[in-house]
Amino acid sequence: MIKSLISIAIALVAVxxxxxxETTLVRSQFHQFETALAANTQKVEEERATEEDLNSLKTxxxxxxxxxxxxxxxxxxxxxDDYLAEAKIFVAKKDFxxxxxxxxxxxxxxxxVPDAYRATPENVF
Amino acid sequence: xxxxxxxxxIVFLLLLVVIRAMGKRQIGxxxxxxxxxxxxVADLACIPMADTSIPLLYGAVAVLTIFALHEIITLVxxxxxxxxxFISGKPSLVVNKNGIDExxxxxxxxxxxDLIESxxxxxxxxxxxxxxxxxxxxxxxSALPKQGFSEMNTSLPLVIINxxxxxxxxxxxxxxxxxxxxxxxxxxxxxxxxxxxxxxxxGEGKIYLQEKGKKYRTFTVPLPHGIAW
Numbered sequence: 460m461i462k463s464l465i466s467i468a469i470a471l472v473a474v475x476x477x478x479x480x481e482t483t484l485v486r487s488q489f490h491q492f493e494t495a496l497a498a499n500t501q502k503v504e505e506e507r508a509t510e511e512d513l514n515s516l517k518t519x520x521x522x523x524x525x526x527x528x529x530x531x532x533x534x535x536x537x538x539x540d541d542y543l544a545e546a547k548i549f550v551a552k553k554d555f556x557x558x559x560x561x562x563x564x565x566x567x568x569x570x571x572v573p574d575a576y577r578a579t580p581e582n583v584f
Numbered sequence: 585x586x587x588x589x590x591x592x593x594i595v596f597l598l599l600l601v602v603i604r605a606m607g608k609r610q611i612g613x614x615x616x617x618x619x620x621x622x623x624x625v626a627d628l629a630c631i632p633m634a635d636t637s638i639p640l641l642y643g644a645v646a647v648l649t650i651f652a653l654h655e656i657i658t659l660v661x662x663x664x665x666x667x668x669x670f671i672s673g674k675p676s677l678v679v680n681k682n683g684i685d686e687x688x689x690x691x692x693x694x695x696x697x698d699l700i701e702s703x704x705x706x707x708x709x710x711x712x713x714x715x716x717x718x719x720x721x722x723x724x725x726s727a728l729p730k731q732g733f734s735e736m737n738t739s740l741p742l743v744i745i746n747x748x749x750x751x752x753x754x755x756x757x758x759x760x761x762x763x764x765x766x767x768x769x770x771x772x773x774x775x776x777x778x779x780x781x782x783x784x785x786x787g788e789g790k791i792y793l794q795e796k797g798k799k800y801r802t803f804t805v806p807l808p809h810g811i812a813w
Contacts, residue, residue: 463659470652477645478585530585533637578586583594 481530486573488523493569495519500562506555513547535572539565585645592628592649596620600657600671615672615722617657625650672721679717679727683800686747686781692719696746696782703727710741711784711792712802739787748778748796758785759811768805769793 499516502508520543527536542561549558575582600620614622625647632643661671676688678699689699699717702725708714713733718726742754744765755762762777765785769777774795777783784792789807794800 460659460663463655467652467655467659470648470655474589474645474648474652475586477641478589481585481641529639529641531639576585576587578590582587583590 482577484526485530485576488527489569489573492520492523493566496562496566496569500559500566503550503555503559503562506553508550508555508558510547510551513543513550517543517547531572531576535568535575539568539572542568585641588642588645589649592624592646593653596624596650596653615661617654617661617671621650621654675718675720677716677718679711679714681715683794683798684711684781686796694719696743700743700784708733710786710790711782711794711800712790739790741784741786741790741792743782744785745777745780745783747781750777760785760808764808772801772803 495516499508499512502512520539524536542565546558546561546565549555549561600617628643628646628650630643632638632640657671660667676692678685678688678692678694684696684699689695700711702719703709703711703714703717706725706727708727708729712730714727714729716728720726742757743751744754744758745751750762750765755765765783766777768791769780769783772793774780774793779795781794781796782792783794787807789805790802791805792800792802
């Protein structure tokens with residue numbers, strides 16, 4: 460019985476430890492990325508964003524991705540990659556309205572993706 | 585990840601309820617919750633194996649959850665006797681000293697043919713060879729034979745009437761007619777074959793007769809000349 464209780468305790472600690480770590484990490488990674496996105500969005504609105512700004516944003520996202528690959532399905536990461544690449548192209552072409560639309564979608568994804576993995580009744584069922 | 589834990593637990597409990605509801609026939613030699621785990625754990629582990637876009641942690645967390653649930657249910661099954669019938673079910677006594685318990689058979693989604701098949705697999709060819717027969721909670725069949733039962737097995741009994749209906753295939757195998765058995769029933773005070781739960785006959789004329797709701801009787805009748813199997 461002691462062995463069973465210990466193994467149950469270890470399994471439950473592992474399971475809930477991993478879930479707590481995952482929730483915290485995913486939220487913090489996307490929050491940091493969202494902060495950087497907001498700053499770049501303002502620059503794009505003011506039409507003073509450059510390709511270098513988007514390159515820095517991409518570098519930041521690459522760092523976040525390394526952690527996120529282990530925690531969320533890669534399709535979600537690929538969606539962010541796609542929109543970020545498009546935003547970078549539009550900024551390079553000085554097409555700021557289109558670049559702004561892509562960045563706004565990215566900001567939306569920064570809250571939508573973590574929310575999709577929260578333990579809410581809508582997500583469970 | 586907490587989503588995976590919750591969804592895994594829900595699917596597990598749902599499967600457990602469904603397998604318990606399906607009854608003993610479906611679960612072979614395993615307890616219901618063990619069958620659920622067998623069904624679920626391989627798939628859970630395989631999903632991230634096959635799909636590289638899904639983090640391996642998803643499979644690991646799901647399998648760990650299944651493991652924890654299995655340990656908890658095993659502990660409850662062992663330590664809380666009052667909950668054991670709900671988790672693993674109870675053995676069903678389908679044959680007792682009065683004969684076949686029709687209610688228990690129906691409760692386990694079984695009929696006479698299933699019972700007789702289980703008896704044969706267990707090594708008993710006729711219903712009057714045994715005192716008791718049980719379907720265990722893991723689906724296994726067990727029987728307590730009468731003393732000297734091996735001497736009783738001299739000819740293979742055939743089911744002639746099964747739950748109020750003549751088995752025409754077996755009847756034709758015997759070479760006997762319905763009127764022959766109707767005569768036997770009349771002689772034993774049974775008004776109609778529809779009142780008979782089971783009637784078996786072997787090639788030496790030994791009859792096992794159980795009316796619905798009554799104790800079984802065995803007796804021997806002379807078979808017409810040239811009839812034997």
